[in-house]
Amino acid sequence: MIDIDNVVAGYSAEIDILRGMTLQAQGAEIVTLLGPNGCGKSTLLKTIAGYLLPRSGRITLRGEDVSQIPVHRKIRHCGLGFVPQTDNVFSALTIRENLQVGGHYLPKAECARRMDELCALYPVLARKMDARAASMSGGERQILALARALMPRPGILLLDEPSAGLSPKVLHEVFDAIVHVRNQERVTILMVEQNAMEALRISDRAYVLSMGAVALTGEAGALMRDEKVRELYLGDRAH
Ligand SMILES: Nc1ncnc2c1ncn2[C@@H]1O[C@H](COP(=O)(O)OP(=O)(O)OP(=O)(O)O)[C@@H](O)[C@H]1O
Ligand SMILES: [Mg+2]
Known part of the structure; x- marks a missing residue:
């Protein structure tokens, strides 16, 4: 609340x-x-x-x-x-490292489990785990920013313009992911x-x-x- x-x-x-x-x-x-x-x-x-x-x-x-x-x-x-409007992923880090930063407070095993869970949910991340975030498209980056924020299983999520700069098709993919967070993770x-x-x-x-x-x-x-x-x-x- x-x-x-x-x-x-x-x-x-x-x-x-x-x-x-x-x-x-x-x-x-x-x-x-x-x-x-x-x-x-x-x-x-x-x-x-x-x-x-x-x-x-x-x-x-x-x-x-x-x-x-x-x-x-x-x-x-x-x-x-919290997913801020700008600089919402660490470009120089890999996707795996970005997720680890999000799960920084979690015990190691829980962090790994949560990462697997989010990768199953967002296959685009699973395919590129060891690529740098800098190499991702705008839409992929928004999904990574969302997944990073979801790592510690927050009850409240603040998103600042998650669809900024995205084409209509990719916008719908990002919005579908957000709806899924509401419906499945409550x-x-x-x-x-x-x-x-x-x-x-x-x-x-x-x-x-x-x-x-x-x-x-x-x-x-x-x-x-x-x-x-x-x-x-x-x-x-x-x-
Ligand atoms: N770090 C900052 N230091 C000083 N003033 C700031 C700072 N960030 C924003 N402002 C000022 O606060 C006001 C509101 O900015 P804010 O970023 O909250 O707007 P916004 O509604 O998010 O706009 P946008 O749709 O362009 O993102 C603006 O006048 C802006 O210049
Ligand atoms: Mg703003």
Whole structure:
């Protein structure tokens, strides 16, 4: 469960980027965050993960107030997986090594078992275990980033634009993998996306953000059908 209550945060003392952000996600659901460039979507994920600490407001994960816990403790302590918008794999390392980094906290045998499990799920990884991540295509890299975050079996997954730069076909492969994580691993997923319509198709609910706060929220299907939402926020690309 993710409960963000009236969170204010920013990078410098004078400027607030998140200006009273309030949202929730719980159980096995995909919640998508939409909104224009610069409105604070990545900042919100970074604040939930603990790269930034809120100035005020509360972040509760799985029932525990973790507002002031920094990232290095939070990822392990809260069962949190985070795939950032950029630099989400270690290019110089092999696929196997990337997965080992993700499973860093696990006992060795458990790490190996989990790696086998994820390779069975994502054959593209199994085929190239000893190749460097730098040699992967964009879509393969997103799958690796997802698998790396899944190594310690997180209960909560934060994904920042997992479909960025992908062709429609590969986008669907990555989104299928995300749906599988929700359905099979029962993970609560908070996902930032620019491909709004495609993202809403696989989401349960969504929030539209504007200038560091929630402008509107609703069930994904209802938002997709809402003419005004389509026109104002989604560029009406659904036809
Ligand atoms: N590391 C940083 N230091 C200072 N300001 C930052 C930093 N990262 C982001 N910002 C500022 O915070 C604001 C929100 O940025 P953020 O990255 O959260 O936007 P976003 O909604 O994810 O945008 P995009 O859709 O382009 O990824 C922007 O004005 C940006 O310039
Ligand atoms: Mg961003």
